[in-house]
Amino acid sequence: MNWQPDVARDFSDYLRDESRRLGQAEFITFPASTEELAAALRDAHARHLAVTLQGARTGIAAGAVPDGGSILNLSRMTRVLGLRQRHGLFYALVQPGVLLSAFRTALAKREFDTAGWDADSRAALAALRAAPRQMLTADPTETSASLGGMTACNASGARSFKYGAVRHYVEALHVVLADGATVELRRGAQQARGRAFTLALPDGRSLASPLPAYTMPAVKNAAGYYAADHMDLVDLFIGSEGTLGAIAAIELRLTPEPALEWGMTAFLPSTAAVCQFVRRARGEYAAGSGPLAAIEYFSGSALALLRHQKATNPAFAIIPDIPEGFAGAVYVEIHAETEAAAQTTLEKLVEFLNACGGNEDTAWLATTPQELERLHRFRHAVPEAVNLLIGERKKTEPGLTKLGTDMAVPDGALETVMALYETDLARLGLESVVFGHIGNNHVHVNILPRTLADYETGKKLYQHWAERVCGLGGTISAEHGVGKLKTALLAVMYGETGIAQMRAVKQVFDPDRTLGRGNLFS
Numbered sequence: 374m375n376w377q378p379d380v381a382r383d384f385s386d387y388l389r390d391e392s393r394r395l396g397q398a399e400f401i402t403f404p405a406s407t408e409e410l411a412a413a414l415r416d417a418h419a420r421h422l423a424v425t426l427q428g429a430r431t432g433i434a435a436g437a438v439p440d441g442g443s444i445l446n447l448s449r450m451t452r453v454l455g456l457r458q459r460h461g462l463f464y465a466l467v468q469p470g471v472l473l474s475a476f477r478t479a480l481a482k483r484e485f486d487t488a489g490w491d492a493d494s495r496a497a498l499a500a501l502r503a504a505p506r507q508m509l510t511a512d513p514t515e516t517s518a519s520l521g522g523m524t525a526c527n528a529s530g531a532r533s534f535k536y537g538a539v540r541h542y543v544e545a546l547h548v549v550l551a552d553g554a555t556v557e558l559r560r561g562a563q564q565a566r567g568r569a570f571t572l573a574l575p576d577g578r579s580l581a582s583p584l585p586a587y588t589m590p591a592v593k594n595a596a597g598y599y600a601a602d603h604m605d606l607v608d609l610f611i612g613s614e615g616t617l618g619a620i621a622a623i624e625l626r627l628t629p630e631p632a633l634e635w636g637m638t639a640f641l642p643s644t645a646a647v648c649q650f651v652r653r654a655r656g657e658y659a660a661g662s663g664p665l666a667a668i669e670y671f672s673g674s675a676l677a678l679l680r681h682q683k684a685t686n687p688a689f690a691i692i693p694d695i696p697e698g699f700a701g702a703v704y705v706e707i708h709a710e711t712e713a714a715a716q717t718t719l720e721k722l723v724e725f726l727n728a729c730g731g732n733e734d735t736a737w738l739a740t741t742p743q744e745l746e747r748l749h750r751f752r753h754a755v756p757e758a759v760n761l762l763i764g765e766r767k768k769t770e771p772g773l774t775k776l777g778t779d780m781a782v783p784d785g786a787l788e789t790v791m792a793l794y795e796t797d798l799a800r801l802g803l804e805s806v807v808f809g810h811i812g813n814n815h816v817h818v819n820i821l822p823r824t825l826a827d828y829e830t831g832k833k834l835y836q837h838w839a840e841r842v843c844g845l846g847g848t849i850s851a852e853h854g855v856g857k858l859k860t861a862l863l864a865v866m867y868g869e870t871g872i873a874q875m876r877a878v879k880q881v882f883d884p885d886r887t888l889g890r891g892n893l894f895s
């Protein structure tokens with residue numbers, strides 16, 4: 374087994390992810406195939422080594438940060454293994470280290486490395502080239518994420534308003550368990566009976582366990598194990614954050630691209646007006662089935678920060694001039710099949726904007742791919758500006774880091790949660806930038822501490838919000854996962870009983886508790 378020692382000296386980058394937390398490990402290896410991955414896990418199992426799985430390390434909850442033992446980094450498992458066409462739909466079988474950006478490029482060009490592909494895959498590729506363009510709908514802002522990491526976190530992004538999270542597109546997983554046993558989990562093939570399951574492994578063993586009894590919040594959710602009556606067992610592994618097994622291959626369902634993608638960024642006079650606009654838009658166009666792919670939010674402080682960066686940093690010069698005098702903005706993306714349908718939707722949104730105190734003359738419209746790209750860049754500039762600001766502050770206070778929330782609440786609690794955030798931040802005098810997926814009642818509050826005292830206050834506030842959000846029927850993590858940073862918040866959400874029930878499931882797949890040490894469970 375090709376374990377590399379001296380991780381701290383030769384592979385120090387692999388001791389971190391985007392959370393910037395620093396971990397420790399004794400060994401690292403980079404398997405390139407399922408066989409190599411299984412051999413590494415068998416070996417680690419025999420030696421009782423802790424194993425932290427890594428994709429592209431873009432996670433921000435420290436899930437890929439090792440907690441001793443070994444690192445299994447899957448960034449060399451980068452092959453698209455094949456394609457299938459069934460009932461007019463396309464499915465891609467990918468290794469976990471394929472990056473979202475690389476997969477998107479391959480799909481856009483319809484060019485894949487077909488070495489080793491079977492005849493069915495080659496036939497499916499010919500059909501794909503003749504079919505309307507296909508896309509992978511999950512769109513985390515960070516496109517250097519790996520498809521394995523995205524599946525392990527049940528990632529999503531702005532377009533989850535229409536398309537949902539990664540989970541909805543995973544048809545099957547090839548999983549290697551902690552002891553090196555492999556199993557294929559396919560939607561519809563292995564299902565729980567009520568809240569208990571028995572899983573037959575190819576080596577003849579059977580694994581059985583009750584599932585957690587909790588009711589998951591009816592919101593966009595990426596916190597803890599998925600648990601529902603009669604569920605597909607594949608769903609247990611999606612979002613399990615490297616604690617139940619290593620995802621060695623993923624079969625992903627593709628979606629035809631819409632004929633047209635239009636966008637509008639519009640400015641509104643108050644947070645209440647923003648919420649009113651969201652309500653009107655959602656009332657007209659339901660999440661999932663309508664033409665709205667995304668409804669995103671920018672707080673007044675986010676707009677102010679971008680204005681400042683544009684004035685002082687040449688890297689931000691390309692963002693458009695932001696009109697003054699507004700307390701927030703929304704970005705809405707329309708996916709439609711005809712120009713008439715897109716136009717009708719846009720006109721309706723403009724009507725809502727005007728009714729909510731906005732003004733169509735200050736709105737930015739995008740009806741071409743170039744214009745849409747400009748609005749996307751504006752959206753992406755917010756986290757970049759936040760990171761720059763924190764980077765500056767760290768120069769004088771190295772202990773500082775941003776505190777970013779990832780909570781979501783049910784539709785009915787949107788105004789309550791937005792008011793909660795605003796009131797608490799003002800009461801405690803904390804600086805913040807709020808942005809994100811308001812269509813799903815899921816905004817990221819980024820607390821920007823100026824001092825370590827601010828940082829400590831922010832951390833306590835985070836815990837308080839977790840209690841309030843869970844009380845409103847929400848989740849402590851809608852897309853980033855729990856990792857090592859939010860284990861206390863997961864306990865707030867599911868209580869000690871729920872955590873114990875999750876532990877019982879883990880015990881069945883990983884009795885030595887070597888996988889993903891420190892993730893989900895403190």
Ligand SMILES: Cc1cc2nc3c(=O)[nH]c(=O)nc-3n(C[C@H](O)[C@H](O)[C@H](O)COP(=O)(O)OP(=O)(O)OC[C@H]3O[C@@H](n4cnc5c(N)ncnc54)[C@H](O)[C@@H]3O)c2cc1C
Nearest residue numbers: 428429430431432436514519521522523525528529615620
């Ligand atoms: C600027 C920025 C913007 C972001 N925006 C979004 C966003 O819009 N939406 C969103 O959902 N996320 C977002 N993220 C978070 C991050 O990109 C996602 O969590 C992503 O899914 C992580 O993928 P990764 O390959 O980097 O995984 P890693 O960080 O390497 O790992 C994440 C977790 O998955 C586990 N894991 C990785 N690979 C496997 C595998 N093959 N089998 C089992 N477990 C595995 C790891 O152990 C870890 O627990 C953002 C991050 C950044 C830095």
